[in-house]
Amino acid sequence: VPAATTPIEFLRTPVTEPGRTLLDLIEARLPDIAATAAANDRHSTFPFDVFSSFMASGVMGATVPAELGGLGVTRLHDVATALLAVATADASTALALHMQFSRGLTLSYEWRHGAPQARDLAEKLLRRMAEGKAAVCGAVKDHPAAATELSPDGAGGWVLAGRKTLVSMAPIGTHFVVHAWTRAGSGAPVLAAAMVPRETPGVSVLDTWRGLGMRASGTFDIAFDQCPLPAENVLIRDTVGKRDDSVLAGQTVSSITMLGIYVGIAQAARDATIESIVERPSAPPAAVRTLAVEIDASLYALRAAAGAALANADAYSADLSGDPSERGRRMMVPFQHAKLVVNRLARTIVDDCMTTTGSRSYSIDHVLSRLYRDVRAGEFMQPFTYVDGTEFLSSQLFGLGRDNNYMSVRARTAAERVVG
């Protein structure tokens, strides 16, 4: 089969063997995931059993390098394809699972390209993930009430204080990778990442999730009350406010596979709708025929846009030869174009599906009423929201200077509040 045929399988067929293995493992669990999705959504219950099976089967180590015992899935396309499959059964489960896959990818990068300290830390964690013993949550967004800050403890270690919000998969999280800032030394505020085991004194996992949708994703707050951390658990990053577009590469890798989740939601909505029409005895009326075609055409565009951005990110992810800042922009710009398209079209598709299906879809017992709430989360996933994405993309287009690192921007805001 010639190479150019690949895209017809965008987000349907994995492009690597490890990706195929992962999808097989996941497909075996889809009936179970689907069976409890409605009830978990109703009661905002995390799917513990599903994740136990993921721990046991190796799914939780999917993006861990094979050398460290994982499945060795490296292609973002294949990760997104797996998340898409999960999302057709339950988007909340997919969102939580994304946490683990994303950490696997970024820790693998540290393990391959990082400084010695980062490599050691990454290897330890990755091995535990592969063994099904570590569930690693990224903790990026500060709670509005508290910036998260690292301070030297005076003995070579650190103390972490603050509170993070919107941490998915928190109910089973064993480790938290916490983005914080520190005023170490006399210089400017500096970004840092801290690896915080759940059992660290002062860590509280707070069941605070009040989302309109994605209700079974275990998206909690984590509070840090003067948590002691050894030196090796803290990685110092960039100076706050340094305009360094190279970080856009890592941010793309961290987040782009979430596109698969929203494609999965749209696909699930479409399938439920077409099935229900086919079952009816009478011929479909004019508006149903027209809407069904609109839905399928939108789904085609959404899949193609997401697939293209994922393939683009895979290509640049594998190629470290060029200018790092340029590489960052070349990954982030198409990701943001695709994100804008996917978020909008996925919403349009779910909405059109409700129109096509009719009033029964308004019941909380109908799958479309869950998808209608879940799909709205897409636009708020970082980076970027529509408003911030428009700032970023139009600045790129018109050459307007700007700090594109949203973590730095947030840290600066926090730092300014604290430092004054």
Next chain:
Amino acid sequence: VPAATTPIEFLRTPVTEPGRTLLDLIEARLPDIAATAAANDRHSTFPFDVFSSFMASGVMGATVPAELGGLGVTRLHDVATALLAVATADASTALALHMQFSRGLTLSYEWRHGAPQARDLAEKLLRRMAEGKAAVCGAVKDHPAAATELSPDGAGGWVLAGRKTLVSMAPIGTHFVVHAWTRAGSGAPVLAAAMVPRETPGVSVLDTWRGLGMRASGTFDIAFDQCPLPAENVLIRDTVGKRDDSVLAGQTVSSITMLGIYVGIAQAARDATIESIVERPSAPPAAVRTLAVEIDASLYALRAAAGAALANADAYSADLSGDPSERGRRMMVPFQHAKLVVNRLARTIVDDCMTTTGSRSYSIDHVLSRLYRDVRAGEFMQPFTYVDGTEFLSSQLFGLGRDNNYMSVRARTAAERVVG
């Protein structure tokens, strides 16, 4: 002020004195309604206290003729204006209140223009409504599992059996106006309306509401297990399948004021959004400025379209001089055009408001997350859904024959199932 200035006040200022009185009574209660809206939505609790106050203040008799003790609001525009105001505080309350207003309007028509039996029945009920002692629910839609049928009891009275669904305001309903069909005599199935007091033997009010939104509207099922009814409580209507467009007039009057509810939802979403932007210290970014203008322009179009259709219905409602079928179509066609516009734009506005506001709007504690669910109900309100409305309007446009009475269509389906 010249006459043509009226429209600038579309759905803001009542055009009659009784309308003004009603709006004043309602505005006095808005803080209370708003205060409990979130909690009622969360727990799907009917706002009993609000309706108690409506009973006491005369609001429940708003559309009862003054001669019978009511406020005497006759203009659909003014009724919609009142519902709009309620909906800015809580759409569920408005939807339930619409039930009572709508019954007042249609019973008033019976009282003025009906046959003697209908006038007596209507007068009795209207007087009780004006006294704050009757809450009258229309029960139109059959439960999928059971057509609702009237049978002669052999002694001049009737027996009602079946089940209705989607009956709003049911928790406090004292009377149900039930649309049913009967095979009275040897002839074709005939439509009928039965007035069923809640305390009639065999009546069960079932708390079955599982809506995505409008959760405090008390939209329940009512089951009828061989309920005995005296002859005077049953009004015989048209033969099932008779194509009589004159019924479109009454259906327009019954339902068109609900447009006010969806305008109110859009207005509430817009106000919450603009307020939150104004409060921010920094200048609004490009996308926020652009979206805010789109929201306001859409709201302008939505208000104008709803207002024009209401004014049109008011004009034809007051004019019984022409051909009744033509009058029916001239009321229903603009109503459906406006309904299509209002449903779509109200959804667009709420969606744009979430985009403008950002991730905080995704919390179940943010008013936009309730409006996002409530607004989606609009398209499913009868008559018509988008799919059925497209059938109706395109048939009108291209001269395709069709039974436009959706109650008749449903009854025929039910009758065919039963009669075989």
Next chain:
Amino acid sequence: VPAATTPIEFLRTPVTEPGRTLLDLIEARLPDIAATAAANDRHSTFPFDVFSSFMASGVMGATVPAELGGLGVTRLHDVATALLAVATADASTALALHMQFSRGLTLSYEWRHGAPQARDLAEKLLRRMAEGKAAVCGAVKDHPAAATELSPDGAGGWVLAGRKTLVSMAPIGTHFVVHAWTRAGSGAPVLAAAMVPRETPGVSVLDTWRGLGMRASGTFDIAFDQCPLPAENVLIRDTVGKRDDSVLAGQTVSSITMLGIYVGIAQAARDATIESIVERPSAPPAAVRTLAVEIDASLYALRAAAGAALANADAYSADLSGDPSERGRRMMVPFQHAKLVVNRLARTIVDDCMTTTGSRSYSIDHVLSRLYRDVRAGEFMQPFTYVDGTEFLSSQLFGLGRDNNYMSVRARTAAERVVG
């Protein structure tokens, strides 16, 4: 008939007697206008015969007060209704006619409320318009190559130099009302309006129109080469850069009736489309039924929005009692909301009509191919374009200071270029 019924006749039935007279005069000419529209568009020919008949019948004096011999149409709604009717036959003719109607309205305001010099000048011109002897063009927009400036001639009179562009109806224009600026005295640049008879030495009317559509509208450049003007022909206005929102009232009156032109284009497209479908022997396919309903619903919203804004402007136009700046904003803001809606929906309607009609509509001999070009002009009509309208409306919304007088903004740019 109750007052609230008026809106159902939005832009269909004049609300005043003079408006009725005008519409009758126009409807008598519609077949002639329609008969030559295609050929005039093809060859970019101005419809001289049509305007001769307008001269003879009194149409050219429609908005001149009855006291001065005109028809005395004062309502913007009725002017727009007349323009709408013309536009269903030919939008170019309507655009040219708008020039005359607009000047009649603004000169009438000068005659009623202006200073003595302005009243005298206005009366003279209005009487000639009523007699069918004056065609008065506003000349607002400077040619990119030349700002238009007035200089004192040292003997109490003025000299005008510069070039204006986009002056519709120029082929028959007898007088040009030219917006210019002057550095009279030592002070800041000041806006002025000059009344320039066509036969003034130095005036050249240049057939420069290269528009995509509106090709028969005679939208030319006018060049002024040191034209001498007597003192009484020049009215001094505001200082350039003075932020005075009261001018928004006059700008609304000048331009809002053009909304009728774009409603007329949409209506013509819709009528041609539905007629062609009805003529076909086979039943309309699904997409045609769905699109036809979308077209009619959009047309309903467009008519309602335009009608509401016109009625609003009529109300404030007649009421000079309040704060002039507030009055300006209350006229302009709804106008801009409606303009945004009308421009977008009119384009959508024409586009949907082409889709519904099919490939025959792509021929230059099909009316839709002319409407497709004509309708695109709407967005560029002043004030405002979409981009500028978003600046204006969002500034209003968020309290951002801004000079809302687009003539002042332009003059300042020009002045800065010249003065340095």
Next chain:
Amino acid sequence: VPAATTPIEFLRTPVTEPGRTLLDLIEARLPDIAATAAANDRHSTFPFDVFSSFMASGVMGATVPAELGGLGVTRLHDVATALLAVATADASTALALHMQFSRGLTLSYEWRHGAPQARDLAEKLLRRMAEGKAAVCGAVKDHPAAATELSPDGAGGWVLAGRKTLVSMAPIGTHFVVHAWTRAGSGAPVLAAAMVPRETPGVSVLDTWRGLGMRASGTFDIAFDQCPLPAENVLIRDTVGKRDDSVLAGQTVSSITMLGIYVGIAQAARDATIESIVERPSAPPAAVRTLAVEIDASLYALRAAAGAALANADAYSADLSGDPSERGRRMMVPFQHAKLVVNRLARTIVDDCMTTTGSRSYSIDHVLSRLYRDVRAGEFMQPFTYVDGTEFLSSQLFGLGRDNNYMSVRARTAAERVVG
């Protein structure tokens, strides 16, 4: 570079060497093509010089197999990429050139897989195309006034009578491949393809093009007045009315590369717009920033959808192993999804570009005013229009039986008119 990176180059970089050669040849001519595009559009002049250079350089033999002297471009992706490049300079030229490329592709299929008669005919023509001596136009659509029919001449040959319309590249066409029907024998009407040299007696090439856009494409009528044809020039195809979805494969190959033309139009509009903004001295206002991002995101989706459908068609085109009807549907369905997306988004992009650019884009001297007319042609390209595409796709979706061969449907209509 890993395989999955291909899509990032969708429609930018050819995927084969011959495709690369073709693009290089074309890019060398782009300045010339661009230089005359506006004048050719104005005067509806065919670009003879451009095609002379294409003849000389081998471009006219691009899709002829290398064995027969052509460039041997076989991938639809690469053909579309070449057409896209041409369309960024002039869409009319691209549309005409598509004729030749398309015939090369379908004749190559005949040469490889056809019966001996077809292979001989194809080889002869392909060799002439490669030599730059044949310009071969498909003539598919009957003029409304005349079905095109083949009749046996009684001596083993044929006589062709009728008239075709919408034949692009006709000014230089040396051969016409004419789709006709015949009542050969006593049986049902049968489809046939006739190869008609231009010098055949009775052939008239009529300069009838009256398109809104694509004005330099030489899209003429060809009339056939009892044209004598030898037996070897006529290929008998399917029985009219036979439902054979295998023909969808050839129809996809014939037409899908036109997607490149509309991507090219959108790209040209976008580039002209962004350039003009960047040149302005002031910072882009809010709506410009927002619209620019919308344009780029739409362009991303449009490119991805077109690219995916082309890659899909390439894969199935190269694989003749499965069920031919299934293959036909698997090529046509994604093509139609992409066509719907491309047609709509390309129009949206050009429209947004005009809004962003402002009133200068309304001049016939501005490139956007040409693109606005050209882009509207896309929806009317066969197969299918939006209306027919909705019939086709919804029938597929809901299992509604239907003759999907649009040539057969048209022939049947024609045959019924004639046969009665």
